Structure formats: C-alpha cells, structure tokens
Amino acid sequence: MRAAAIGAVLVLVVGALLAPLLLAPPARAVTAEWTIMVYMDADNNLEDVGIADFLEMARVGSTSLVNIVVQFDRAIGYNNSYGDWTTTKRYLVQQGMTPTINAALFDVGEVDMANPASLVNFVTWAASAYPARHYFLDLWDHGLGWQGVIVDGSSYMTTAQLGSALASIRTALGRSLDIVGNDACRMTLEIMYELQPYADYFVGSEKDEPAEGWPYDTFLSAVVAAPLMTPIQVGTWLTAAYVASYLGTSPYSVTLSLVSSAALPPLLSTFSGFVSELNASVPLLQTQVLAARQSTERYERGGVAGGDEFDLYNFAENVALDSGSPRLAALAGDTEAAIASAVLANGVWDNPNPINGVHARNAHGLSIWFPDTPGDPAYPLLALSQATGWDAFLAAYRTGTPTPRPTGAQARSVDTSVPSDGLFDAIRVTATPPDNGTLLVLLTEGPAILSAPQLLAVKDQPEALNLSAPHAGFFGVTVLYYVGGKLSDLVTATGLPIQARYWFNGTVTDAQGRAVPGATVTLQNRRTGLVRGSVTDAGGGYSIETVVPDFFVDGDALVLAASSGGRVASAEFVASARGTSQTANLVLDTRPPEPLNVALLGLAAGGTTAAILLAVLVLWQRQQILRLRRRLP
Missing domain, CATH: 2.60.40.10 (Immunoglobulins)
Structure with missing residues (x-):
C-alpha cells in the first residue's frame, strides 16, 4: 500500500478529535478497549495489497488496549514472499511483524472465506480470545455492491448470507458489533440495512475504492495512541485518514462515510414515502424521473464509469429540483434530510480529472442500486426492498407511456368578502375529473406546502374549493389527480396573489x-x-x-x-x-438656512473692490519704477 499522505487536514482532525484523549492516556486495563478484527480474504488478485496492508498494521502493532487480529487467506501465484504459503492463518499483529508462517498464532487450513460459517468462526474466536469493550469488524476484499462481498475463488458471500452471519455473531456475543466496515468497493445502503440489527455503525465507500484500500498505519496509530476513542470518533478518524491518504495523489476520486445504524430505520421509513410517490408518479412523470436519474452521480462498473450504484441524496436532490410535483419534491427533501442525519461523517476527494471518469463531487455517503433494467431475483428479497418497495419502482420506472387524463383544473385569485373590498382573499380551484379517483390540491409558497386538501373525485362531477393563505403574498397551486393509485394529471398555477x-x-x-x-x-x-x-x-x-x-x-x-x-x-x-x-x-434638522445680511454683503463686496484697485495701483507703481531705472545712465 502507498504511504499515507497525511497533511494539514489530518493535523486538524487529530487536534479536534483526539487531543483530549491523547492528553490523558488511560491506565492499563484488564479488558482491552478495542479489538480490530480484520477478515482479510486475499485469496485472489489482491494478495499483493493484502501483504502490504498487513505490514502497515505491523508498523503500529497491538497493545494491551488495542488488539489487531487478522485472519489472512492467501492465493496461489500472485506473490511468493514470506514463505509463499497459501492456506489461512490467524495473527495477533505485533509491531514489526511480518506475515510469515512462524509469526502466525496458528494455521486453520484452506478456508472458504466466502462461507458465512467461516466469518462466524473467526469473529467469535477473536472476541473470546481478545475480549474488548469495542469490536470493529473489517471485511477486507473485493466488494460487489448490494450483491455481496468477500470473493474467494468463484464464490462470494451474498448480502443475505452476510446478514445471517452477523445475526449468528450477535447471538454468540450477546451484543452488536460496534463498527462493521468494508475495506472493499461499494458498501451500499442495501448492505447496511441488511446488517442494521447487528451493528451500531458502518464505515464504507459508496463507490469503488482504489486497490490500496485503507491507510492502516495512519488509522491504527491514532487508535493505539487514544484507545478511549468512541466508535464515532474511530469511524470519523478513519474517513478523514482515508481521504487524506489519497488527496492530490490518486488518479481516482475517493469517498468514505460513517453511518449510524440507529438512523437507518427512520431513514428507510422516510425513503419509503418517497418511493411510494415515485411509483405513483410514473409513467406520467417518467421523463422527469429519467432526467433526474441522468443528472445523478453514478459510480463504477468493472472499475470504469457507468455502474448501477447512484448517490441516493443526489438523486432525491434532482427529483426535488425537476419533477414539477411539489408533493414529490417535498418527499425528496425529507429523504435528503434523513440521509444527512444518518451519515455522521463523509470524507470526499473529487479528482478533477479521474482516470476512470468517475467523480465523487456529489457523494453524500449512501448509494443505492438503480439499474437500467433490473433482473436479479435476489434483489426483491433484500430487507431494503421489502421495507420500501424500491424493487417495484425499479421494475416500473421505464415502463408504460405517459398518458395524462386532463381534469381541466384551474386556479385563480378571488375576492370572497361581502361586501367586496376589491382585494383577493382566496384562491378558487376548479376541476372536473374524467374518472373516479382522488384530487389532491396543494397550496404552495416557494417549495413549502402550506395546505393539501384531498377530495374524492367522482367521474364528470365538477369540483370547486377555495383556499385561504396564512398571509398576503404570491402563491402556487398544484392539482394532482390520481386514478387507481397512479398520477393521471398534474396542473400547476403560479404567481396567484392573496392581497x-x-x-x-x-x-x-x-x-x-x-x-x-x-x-x-x-x-x-x-x-x-x-x-x-x-x-x-x-x-x-x-x-x-x-x-x-x-x-x-x-x-x-x-x-x-x-x-x-x-x-x-x-x-x-x-x-x-x-x-x-x-x-x-x-x-x-429642519432649521431654515440663516438669512443673508445685506449690509455685510455690501461691505464684503466693497472690500473686495478696494483690494482689487490697490493691487492694480501697486502693479502700476512697479512698472513706473522699472521705466525710470532704464533711463538712468
């Protein structure tokens, strides 16, 4: 792994985050503060960087308060150093250690690291052998987005299997893990929500990581120096150290975020409302939804641009700007706020010219699968799909033809006072629905929805209602007409005055x-x-x-x-x-100007005239003297 490029950014983070802990190092404890469990599957083309990362960990090494425990699976044919062993070994990493056969605690044979039982066995052993107040599980390998992580040979651990493994770990430990991190590509919202009941915090990148991954020497040095750090402090430090290690030197854009597990259920509840309105809004607003998706930051597929993971916040942001539906915009805004609450730290460096064309300027910490055409039967089985209906939206957002069913809705300002005072004090809305359904009338001021009366629409029956505003100003009205749960007409009037x-x-x-x-x-x-x-x-x-x-x-x-x-x-x-x-x-100050004194004015004028005459006389006298001197011999 490259040497971590720590600059002023990390100096500031250390000062703000770690200084109070560094000033008062704790006394030796019977139980360690942290056990960092690295599940390192390098039984693939990542063997070289696996060895490099192990050596980074060994630059720091374990202490009485911080245990660095690694299960290391190596590959055949990629790197023959340190004995070229190819089985799976466990280490308590000490300072200066190398990943040799003799340095290992023991060899566990050839292990299928993609098997959930292998992960359960490692974590329960590590927690038993090296108990601590806090546990950090680091899943080190290739990441496949929502599909899973830990690629061993031709198999990988699916997200559902990972959730099952963590459920078993929670049962065995009698508690949740403090942090689960993916030192792997594309730790998406789907993965985090699947694991939500079994961990307190998540650390991962919503896009691909460079092969070198996390800067373990920089990250672990701070944890060892300040072992009383809370999980939030550890996660925040890792996001800052990760981004700083690539800043200005990587050919790629990078991002790493810390996410609160406790904030995910309310986030998914909010997101579910947004998804429900998205589902109702297509195909009528299909063009707007596709445009919002097109404008959203998306990440890698096979290391290059054009992947199927999109930044969820950025998508909601674009829907709010361009959908034309105040209701959809409001729900998108709620989703943005919920994401901002869930993401506790978000480190980003956007390379202005990334070698693979993938930026991170709009990375807000959580990505989601948003393919052109979904077709994986496993996706609807995920906890996120079942909680939000996102899978149903993915199946529908490109289908159908936008076919409005006009209601003839109109809105105008009216004077309802008796007797009339000539001022508009209400907005009258009229519509005639062509079919049975629901009319939702939104009174808006800017992006805010002030009122949203809902009417049962009866086929061909004219509807009318007056809307009042809380104060004078210009307002907007949007009439949304739903038939069978689908948006069938949308009419907006703006600049309506209430006087x-x-x-x-x-x-x-x-x-x-x-x-x-x-x-x-x-x-x-x-x-x-x-x-x-x-x-x-x-x-x-x-x-x-x-x-x-x-x-x-x-x-x-x-x-x-x-x-x-x-x-x-x-x-x-x-x-x-x-x-x-x-x-x-x-x-x-309304005092009138002082009146002119005519006598003084005359005196001043006379004095000025006398002065002019005197000057003329002096000049004449000098000329006469000069003429007289010229005549003298």
Missing part, C-alpha cells in the same frame, strides 16, 4: 423633537421602483397605505424618506408582509 392592505405609519420631527408639519414622505421599493407618498399633518404624523403583494413582498428592500425645506432624512429596511402595519419615525 391585504398594509400601512406604514409614523412621525417626522426635528432634532429637538418638534413635529414637522407639511413634510413630504415617500416609500420606495428598491426592487420594483414603485413609490408611494404622503404629507405629514399638523402633528407631524404620516400614513402610507399599500397593498401586499402589489407594492412589496417579504424580503423586499424599502426606502422611507422625508424632506422639508431642502433637508432630507431616510431609512432603509427589509419588508415583512406579516401583520397589517409598521411604524417608522424619522428625525430631520
């Missing part, structure tokens, strides 16, 4: 606090240039009537100015359409 009168009141006074009558007061909207005005009364008071949102909307910059006798005072503020009025007082 209300709004007064700006106050006084204009001079510096001594005296009322200034007759002052001109103006109110200008900087965005639109619109101006309203008033003149102060005998008491210096003014009142300017406006209508929201005609004159201003929330967030507009307004300039209030007053003038009298050539003097001006002004104030600028940000408008709020909440309420019905606002008070703003202005203070002027």
Whole structure:
C-alpha cells in the first residue's frame, strides 16, 4: 500500500478529535478497549495489497488496549514472499511483524472465506480470545455492491448470507458489533440495512475504492495512541485518514462515510414515502424521473464509469429540483434530510480529472442500486426492498407511456368578502375529473406546502374549493389527480396573489423633537421602483397605505424618506408582509438656512473692490519704477 499522505487536514482532525484523549492516556486495563478484527480474504488478485496492508498494521502493532487480529487467506501465484504459503492463518499483529508462517498464532487450513460459517468462526474466536469493550469488524476484499462481498475463488458471500452471519455473531456475543466496515468497493445502503440489527455503525465507500484500500498505519496509530476513542470518533478518524491518504495523489476520486445504524430505520421509513410517490408518479412523470436519474452521480462498473450504484441524496436532490410535483419534491427533501442525519461523517476527494471518469463531487455517503433494467431475483428479497418497495419502482420506472387524463383544473385569485373590498382573499380551484379517483390540491409558497386538501373525485362531477393563505403574498397551486393509485394529471398555477392592505405609519420631527408639519414622505421599493407618498399633518404624523403583494413582498428592500425645506432624512429596511402595519419615525434638522445680511454683503463686496484697485495701483507703481531705472545712465 502507498504511504499515507497525511497533511494539514489530518493535523486538524487529530487536534479536534483526539487531543483530549491523547492528553490523558488511560491506565492499563484488564479488558482491552478495542479489538480490530480484520477478515482479510486475499485469496485472489489482491494478495499483493493484502501483504502490504498487513505490514502497515505491523508498523503500529497491538497493545494491551488495542488488539489487531487478522485472519489472512492467501492465493496461489500472485506473490511468493514470506514463505509463499497459501492456506489461512490467524495473527495477533505485533509491531514489526511480518506475515510469515512462524509469526502466525496458528494455521486453520484452506478456508472458504466466502462461507458465512467461516466469518462466524473467526469473529467469535477473536472476541473470546481478545475480549474488548469495542469490536470493529473489517471485511477486507473485493466488494460487489448490494450483491455481496468477500470473493474467494468463484464464490462470494451474498448480502443475505452476510446478514445471517452477523445475526449468528450477535447471538454468540450477546451484543452488536460496534463498527462493521468494508475495506472493499461499494458498501451500499442495501448492505447496511441488511446488517442494521447487528451493528451500531458502518464505515464504507459508496463507490469503488482504489486497490490500496485503507491507510492502516495512519488509522491504527491514532487508535493505539487514544484507545478511549468512541466508535464515532474511530469511524470519523478513519474517513478523514482515508481521504487524506489519497488527496492530490490518486488518479481516482475517493469517498468514505460513517453511518449510524440507529438512523437507518427512520431513514428507510422516510425513503419509503418517497418511493411510494415515485411509483405513483410514473409513467406520467417518467421523463422527469429519467432526467433526474441522468443528472445523478453514478459510480463504477468493472472499475470504469457507468455502474448501477447512484448517490441516493443526489438523486432525491434532482427529483426535488425537476419533477414539477411539489408533493414529490417535498418527499425528496425529507429523504435528503434523513440521509444527512444518518451519515455522521463523509470524507470526499473529487479528482478533477479521474482516470476512470468517475467523480465523487456529489457523494453524500449512501448509494443505492438503480439499474437500467433490473433482473436479479435476489434483489426483491433484500430487507431494503421489502421495507420500501424500491424493487417495484425499479421494475416500473421505464415502463408504460405517459398518458395524462386532463381534469381541466384551474386556479385563480378571488375576492370572497361581502361586501367586496376589491382585494383577493382566496384562491378558487376548479376541476372536473374524467374518472373516479382522488384530487389532491396543494397550496404552495416557494417549495413549502402550506395546505393539501384531498377530495374524492367522482367521474364528470365538477369540483370547486377555495383556499385561504396564512398571509398576503404570491402563491402556487398544484392539482394532482390520481386514478387507481397512479398520477393521471398534474396542473400547476403560479404567481396567484392573496392581497391585504398594509400601512406604514409614523412621525417626522426635528432634532429637538418638534413635529414637522407639511413634510413630504415617500416609500420606495428598491426592487420594483414603485413609490408611494404622503404629507405629514399638523402633528407631524404620516400614513402610507399599500397593498401586499402589489407594492412589496417579504424580503423586499424599502426606502422611507422625508424632506422639508431642502433637508432630507431616510431609512432603509427589509419588508415583512406579516401583520397589517409598521411604524417608522424619522428625525430631520429642519432649521431654515440663516438669512443673508445685506449690509455685510455690501461691505464684503466693497472690500473686495478696494483690494482689487490697490493691487492694480501697486502693479502700476512697479512698472513706473522699472521705466525710470532704464533711463538712468
């Protein structure tokens, strides 16, 4: 493995994360703090890097508080160093150790590492032989995305088998593992949710890893130096160390995330709502869904671009931006928030020119399988599929032809007051559904849904309802029409005003606090240039009537100015359409200019004239003297 390139990034992480623990090293304990169990299946083309990673671990070595335990399976024909043994051995890695036959604790023979029973045997043995307060299981090998991990010969451990193995481990240990990590490619959301009941945290990459994998020397040095680190601190440190080890040097983009197992059930519950609306929205919104997928960051297949794992957050983000359905957008936003809560640390370095064309600029920590055409019968059996219906969406999102069934839905602002006051105070929505179904009417302000009344739609029966808003402004209305659970029509109207009168009141006074009558007061909207005005009364008071949102909307910059006798005072503020009025007082210095003193003015003018005459006289005298000197012999 390459030497880890630790720079300023890791210095900062160490300072923030580990300094309190490094300052007070713990006393020797009977039970270790951490047992790191590395299930290293190098019985394939990864044998070279398996040996390199073992040597990295040995640069640090186990201590009384940190056990580094490795089950190492080697291959035939890739690397003949250290005795060229090809069976499976177990090691308690010590500082300076090499992976020789004699350094091993014992040889367990030729083991099928892809067999779940082999994994159970290793972990239960390691936990019994090297008990600790915290257990970190590192699954080291090739990763196959949701399909599984640990490739031994022609077989691999499926995600379902991995879940079964961890269930047995949990039963044997009587507790969950603290961290399960994949030093392997593409640890997807499907894998994590399958293992959710059996681990507290997960560490993995949502895309392919470079062959060199994790920087074990850097990672383990910190754990050994600060063994009281919590699982969150250990996982966070690993994500930072991993990214820093490739920063600026790898030809690939890299990412590694720490995910909370406890946050996955609420995430899947939220995601299920999003998936349900996605299922309902196709084929009508098929074009929009395909466009969102096309814009989403996707990862590798066979080491190059074009894989079937997509960043889930980025997909939800694109759906929210481009679907045209406020309901779908809101559910996508909820999914984004749930992912952000579940991903506790997310290290990313996006190579600007990755050699395989795969970026990580939109990697948010969790990827999901999103193929062009699903066909694997094992996928619907996964816990994620059964909890969310994502498999059903995958089977349907490209099928069918978008065929709207128009309702003729319309929305317009109306004045419902009696007697009429000339202001729009409601939005009237009308529709005539062509079939029995459901009408969902959304009142929106920006991306927010303010209300969502639902009506039972009866074939050819006109429907009408008035929507009221919590305040004046511009609003949108979207009418969603479902038949048989499928979206059949979507109509959106925007920029619908709800109006209300709004007064700006106050006084204009001079510096001594005296009322200034007759002052001109103006109110200008900087965005639109619109101006309203008033003149102060005998008491210096003014009142300017406006209508929201005609004159201003929330967030507009307004300039209030007053003038009298050539003097001006002004104030600028940000408008709020909440309420019905606002008070703003202005203070002027309205003392009139001092009158001109005619006598002094005349004296000054006379003095100026005298000075000019005197200067002319002096100049004339000098010229006469010069002429006289020229005449002298």
